[in-house]
Amino acid sequence: MFTFNSPTKIVFGEGSAALAPKELVAMGVRRVFIVTGPGRTASSEALGALKSGLEKEGLRHYHFAEAEADPSIATVARGAASFKQEGCDSILAFGGGSPMDCAKGIGVSVAEGRPIEDFIGTGLAFTKPLPPLVAIPTTAGTGSEVTNAAVFSLESAGQKAKKGTAGSTLFPRLALVDPLLQVSMPGALTAATGMDALTHAVEAYLSRGANPVADMVCLESIKLIGANLRKAYENGEDLEAREAMARASTLAGIALSQAGLGMVHGFAHAAGALGGLAHGLANAIILPFMMQSYLPVAESRLIAIGRALTGASTMSAPESAKAVAELGSNLGIPPNLSAAGLDEALRDVVFDDAKGYKRRGQSPRLYSDEELYALYLRIWSGSVTE
Ligand SMILES: [Fe+2]
Incomplete structure (x- = not known):
């Protein structure tokens, strides 16, 4: 017996990232919480074009550019607080594995109404659906755009650790895999x-x-x-x-x-x-x-x-x-x-x-x-x- 459950809709190909605004409209959302790292993707032309596309479709957006490499649970908590404060109803993750995982953590915190650390290493399962999450990878490695997992940095007793967590609610709703976004990787x-x-x-x-x-x-x-x-x-x-x-x-x-x-x-x-x-x-x-x-x-x-x-x-x-x-x-x-x-x-x-x-x-x-x-x-x- 085995199970194969890969529910993320994938649109693959050159230019597919530009479909994000229309896809979000089809999901019935109004205000998009954009998650990126603080580096080059945050100010990239591609992200600028996506923001204009959202505005053209009448969608408001808020840009959270704080997803550092191996996002910490404190960053996820800050993101969740901003998501609520800005009245957002959906998430667009744009970048490598770290912003995508950070976006999943924010989605979990908002949906479950409790901090992400409550679910790490505790055996507590995710039960509530995340706000619609669209993931656009700008690197070719993590695969987080289609996975049910996310990895976070924690610190306990002064020692750092990276811990993963997984559950079927973490599968993004939509992955837009656009190779053109990956050309500029060093x-x-x-x-x-x-x-x-x-x-x-x-x-x-x-x-x-x-x-x-x-x-x-x-x-x-x-x-x-x-x-x-x-x-x-x-x-x-x-x-x-x-x-x-x-x-x-x-x-x-x-x-x-x-x-x-x-x-x-x-x-x-x-x-x-x-x-x-x-x-x-x-x-x-x-x-x-x-x-x-x-x-x-x-x-x-x-x-x-x-x-x-x-x-x-x-x-x-x-x-x-x-x-x-x-x-x-x-x-x-x-x-x-x-x-x-x-x-x-x-x-x-x-x-x-x-x-x-x-x-x-x-x-x-x-x-x-x-x-x-x-x-x-x-x-x-x-x-x-x-
Ligand atoms: Fe990996």
């Missing part, structure tokens, strides 16, 4: 976000929660990334590659909501919260090590991943992990966490946080803490080719 961001998408597809494919429909979605996503990520990284103007990466990222998002993730994300969240390592970069470093560690339990799946990624007709499972490491190295990804600049003093702190990852049990191979620590030491300073 190379390093293209690399990191693209490797995040690959990690979603690989972890979902290897997950204990995998199912046959999600499997197809994962393999198509991996194939697109293998054929296009290097091209998009080398030439950001390559629209065909951008279009393929946009598709791959959304597909990987669909898959991760059905099948789940694993310990690559467990380690990446800890390295991000405690060491400030960008999410995609952390995943890119950790992924091939974890793949290698699954050799004894997931050989045929690892082979399928390697074949999809490289297009090779034959490939061994160990070669598959190395192909992922080689892709990372072509994109300028450091070989381990230490080489990425994480302070030695953080080594054990990051592990202690990661070992409590709530989706640890979804990984295809279950480790004792000691075994996981030995593997982690390789991720910290070892090499996939050793």
Whole structure:
């Protein structure tokens, strides 16, 4: 038995972002709460055009440009307060994973009438529908425009943590995936976000929660990334590659909501919260090590991943992990966490946080803490080719 529930309407293609105003009108809303980060997207021409489009349709809007990377629960609370104060009835998230997750957090807080932290790690389920949420991704990696999940930064007892939460009310109502918005991404961001998408597809494919429909979605996503990520990284103007990466990222998002993730994300969240390592970069470093560690339990799946990624007709499972490491190295990804600049003093702190990852049990191979620590030491300073 398995379930496949991916209710977000997707409009994909060049120029699809411009449909947002008309789609919002069709939802019957009046005042749109726009969520972006504080950086370049907040003042981008594309967002300016969207605002004019909203005004043309007679929709009022309020722009909340405070969604920082890995949005904090305090930011979400501020957003929810502004949403209510401004009398908004819908949300338009525009940007990467952080503004989209922040928008979900704001939607939850408003709908449920309680702060987002009440739902993180407490087992409390979301029950009330969010205000209509339209998500427009400007990066190709997170897939948050079609997922039922969101990640937030928390601080307790002076220590930072990144914790995810999920529930079916978090699926956006509409995703407008427009590759034209992703052309201006710089190379390093293209690399990191693209490797995040690959990690979603690989972890979902290897997950204990995998199912046959999600499997197809994962393999198509991996194939697109293998054929296009290097091209998009080398030439950001390559629209065909951008279009393929946009598709791959959304597909990987669909898959991760059905099948789940694993310990690559467990380690990446800890390295991000405690060491400030960008999410995609952390995943890119950790992924091939974890793949290698699954050799004894997931050989045929690892082979399928390697074949999809490289297009090779034959490939061994160990070669598959190395192909992922080689892709990372072509994109300028450091070989381990230490080489990425994480302070030695953080080594054990990051592990202690990661070992409590709530989706640890979804990984295809279950480790004792000691075994996981030995593997982690390789991720910290070892090499996939050793
Ligand atoms: Fe991710």
